[in-house]
Amino acid sequence: MFEKKHHNYSYALVISELITLAHRHNFSIKKIGEERFEHIGMTYPLYRFTVNPRAPKKFCIIAGVHGYEIAGPLTIPHLFEFPKKYFNKEIAYYIYPILNPTSFDLDRRMDDDNRDLNCLNRRTLKSRNYREIQAFYNDIKKMRFDALISMHEDLDEKNFYAYVFEREKNPVYRRIVRSASRFTGVETKKSIYQSPSDGHGLVINVHDQAIEDRFFCMKQAKTSLTSETPGKLDIGLRIKINLENIKIINRSILSRRSG
Numbered sequence: 165m166f167e168k169k170h171h172n173y174s175y176a177l178v179i180s181e182l183i184t185l186a187h188r189h190n191f192s193i194k195k196i197g198e199e200r201f202e203h204i205g206m207t208y209p210l211y212r213f214t215v216n217p218r219a220p221k222k223f224c225i226i227a228g229v230h231g232y233e234i235a236g237p238l239t240i241p242h243l244f245e246f247p248k249k250y251f252n253k254e255i256a257y258y259i260y261p262i263l264n265p266t267s268f269d270l271d272r273r274m275d276d277d278n279r280d281l282n283c284l285n286r287r288t289l290k291s292r293n294y295r296e297i298q299a300f301y302n303d304i305k306k307m308r309f310d311a312l313i314s315m316h317e318d319l320d321e322k323n324f325y326a327y328v329f330e331r332e333k334n335p336v337y338r339r340i341v342r343s344a345s346r347f348t349g350v351e352t353k354k355s356i357y358q359s360p361s362d363g364h365g366l367v368i369n370v371h372d373q374a375i376e377d378r379f380f381c382m383k384q385a386k387t388s389l390t391s392e393t394p395g396k397l398d399i400g401l402r403i404k405i406n407l408e409n410i411k412i413i414n415r416s417i418l419s420r421r422s423g
């Protein structure tokens with residue numbers, strides 16, 4: 165028969181917890197669209213949570229693009245539980261906790277249509293197999309962010325790495341790698357999935373049409389990155405790395421002069 169290999173969470177479980185916490189702390193909850201899992205006749209609502217909507221700076225946090233990479237989605241309840249620790253009043257947070265709910269429940273990378281959702285381009289914005297990406301994009305296509313992070317995982321890895329898109333090495337990326345190195349190793353390979361790496365955990369400027377690549381290229385996010393926590397590390401530490409990264413990005417947003 166079948167078994168879930170990576171986790172035993174469900175979309176309903178995580179989202180209902182987030183909705184409870186959002187009510188407790190007055191975060192706004194918006195249904196941005198839905199994904200219909202035709203094969204089983206089930207419809208999944210897609211959500212965006214917003215914290216401090218009127219704050220001058222803007223930070224977009226994305227998780228759960230690939231369903232079996234669970235540290236990102238499981239980081240969000242921690243943020244919501246301790247808002248004073250992780251959310252700054254000067255920053256509006258746009259949070260997409262599980263962008264790919266069917267893959268989360270199926271405990272795999274692809275959605276129910278067997279598509280990899282980490283692709284935002286003209287083709288996926290038209291295809292009926294990418295409704296999740298369309299709902300997300302329609303929700304924020306007019307927004308400009310000070311920072312955007314998409315939290316992924318590399319399930320085969322023991323070491324941390326990240327994808328960034330700036331030619332000039334923004335020191336925030338170095339701080340993220342240094343912070344992760346307190347909890348685990350940093351990937352030193354010169355090539356990560358055929359993309360050249362700096363040998364210190366960063367793949368720089370490889371345009372792969374991922375969501376964060378697109379937002380950076382369209383100048384919709386000044387700082388944009390994909391973090392890859394290592395799936396072979398304890399889940400508590402993977403979440404801890406993500407939480408620290410959010411704090412580091414907060415500080416970098418606040419230290420930047422406006423304009």
Ligand SMILES: [Zn+2]
Binds near residue numbers: 229233316
């Ligand atoms: Zn991924």
